[in-house]
Amino acid sequence: MSSVSIRPPECLRKHLLVPHRHMFGPGPSNVPPRILDAGAQPVIGHMHPEIFEIMSDIKSGLQYLFQTQNRMTLAVSGTGHSAMECAIFNTVEPGDGVLVAVNGIWGERAADMAERIGARVNTIVAPPGGYLTNADIEKALSRHRPVLFFLAHGESSTGVLHPLDGIGELCHKYDCLFLVDSVASIGGAPLCMDQQGIDILYTGSQKVLNAPPGTAPISFSERACQKAFNRTTKPVSFFLDLSWLANYWGCDDKPSRVYHHTGPVTAFYSLRESLAVLAEEGLENSWERHQKAAEYFHAGLESMGLKLFVKEKHARLPTVTTIVAPHGYDWKEITSYIMKRHNLEISGGLGPSVGLVLRVGLMGCNSSRANVDMVLAALRDALKHCHRSKV
């Protein structure tokens, strides 16, 4: 019998108080009341039939969101990185070749993950603000003969929307799986998994879907499943083992589901509801709304004398806009000023774009003309007040 020597923390006596603020950074985005309320529903068992039904709803919703008929469609417990690892750890074995397109931070991370499990990693790099051509990609595929090619569709660290057409075909020509990260893009920019020949697609719940962070939708094509289920070695991660996840989510042929891990049930509720919201609006409407709001935003920025980081219009990610950090300002002062005076989050650069840009995310319900006006006013105010004078 031991005595409790560590005292109860004083800090827990305080009431939990979280402020309301406009989440116009690259994520997480604001969660509308309907989705928040869903997450407040009572907790039931992670293997109760009602939960399985909710998970089934989620699968259908994801098939709609991804525009896929893949049976192997589910939501990994965790955030975007969990899905990234799930994708890589299941389809790659030590010694396998992996080709990673690096045009921002997400490619860097994918390369890191693949290296950790002993893959032979090669990268093709585009400068921040740029993207790769299909010719570049084909050359690399031909040279390295990887089993997996990673590409970030919505590269939120630089504000680039990577063109996808033709890449799926190229990958299959070279007998390679096509893995796409759409965490920052899906729902806001056009993407059709099956049509575009994507083998593995994943996203996060906390961006365009406006659900709290906690689940990461993912889908595997037949081809990808072939690779994942014909390994010579087990995946390094038990938690992310696709055969287990597939069973929990009812994506396999087994007669019953076996306990793997405790699914984050309330996160399932909010994900399910966010997919319902999206289905109500319709994918194409959502794509158009995001595009229009982004164009309106970009025009407003330029009229203020600010410059957009991504030169080519068609390569601009409609969900996350990168603005060249203006001359004569300390970007940190701008973001702090805006947070303080306008209760609004915008962010600086990330990874390769650190110090170079400001980033504004307008995702899901946040993507609207009214919000654009709010952000522009805040920026205008900051530009007026934050200019550094020269000593």
Place this chain on the structure above:
Amino acid sequence: GEQQESRPLLSPSIDDFLSESRSDAAASRPLTSNTALSTALDLVDLSDPGESRNSSRRSPLRRKGSSKSPRHRTRTEETELVQVEVEHLQDGPSPRTPDRISLDSCVCLQDCGVSRPRRRTRSLLVRNESLEDEFFRAKAAVELQSDTEFWDKMQAEWEELARRNWLEESEAQPPVPPTVSPVEQNPYRDRAGAFAEAQQKAQQGDLNAAVLLLEAAILQDPQDAEAWQLLGTTHAENENEEAAIVSLQCLELRPNNLPALMALAVSYTNGGMQREACAALRRWISHNLRYCRSELQDVLLLFQEAARLNVDCVDPDLQTGLGVLYNLSSDFDKAVEAFSAALSVRPEDYLLWNRLGATLANGDRSEEAVEAYTRALDLQPGFIRSRYNLGISCINLGAHEAVSNFLTALNQQRRSRRCSQQQMSANIWAALRVAVSMMDRPELFQAASTGDLDLLMKVFQVGGV
């Protein structure tokens, strides 16, 4: 079963004189040993001839201060050797009045096995003798050898050391981690768990064993910073300062090792090496997370100290430095005080007026900033930076004079053609665009975006003539 040599030393070794038999292996030991002696007392092995406590100990020459070779050492005070006339002792020590044993006195000896004929009997090493007697014996031993031979050996030693950069003044390269006792002589050299055992021995007070064990641990892993550090402190405890210092050069492996830094400072202090001790202590405090300050804080402190010394007068340059530092730390009110103080001495200095203005502006005191810039521009109308700053403050104040100020600046630049137009103007153009964008006049914004200075000047009635 012959008496092992006392601490192995560089240059003529006491063992040359004390021990009859010398192994050839020992004789051919290279001049690479580097542990050092601190006092003459170190020379004498206090152990029973049968014991091997001090076996295989090597001490490098660790000379404080000058790096002169022995040949230059004609002045007795420079030498750390005991200076006596050469005498030939036949039996036993002859009592002498002891010299003052200073902390940094050191007899440099080396086991070289050359002067066998001069060896004294091992009867010189007798158990239970007093410290004083030991010292006498040591001195005597040195005296036995002829000067020439002795100095020749010393010279060779110095050259070796110089080559190996052991000497304090040599800061060109980092010191090579010292080798220790010759491998063959260390009975623990293959001992597993040598470090742990060394710690035990040290605790038990068996410092010499601890040293050997640590040297063994180091032989097994020369990168073992902990072993080097413990070796250093153990040497110090064992009253072997030079060896301590040399071992603490392990800081090359882990430069922020606080205990090692402190131990080094202590050793330097014992050696009267003030500069080196201060450097070590400075490093200690700068790496000590509890007390570490940023470089900015350090410099600020220096400037504040200096300013405090000026009781009656104000040094405007010093105050300028302070003002700049306070700008860096965003202490704008203090920066304003500093620049104002400078201006009280040099009220015609337009650069200072601009600095004051910019500081006020960055501290959100835009109206006052405008006043300061106006003073600067009165004194020097061609001061473009100040005009640029003025424009910025006008933006802050929402005043439309912002644009005319930028236009004036750009016009002046264009006319003078002296500075790198592209570079400077970019800032001013950018600021101009911001100012114009706030006026809600798209056609002017267009002109600002395309750089149409003439049109803008016409609209805003700037320049002319």
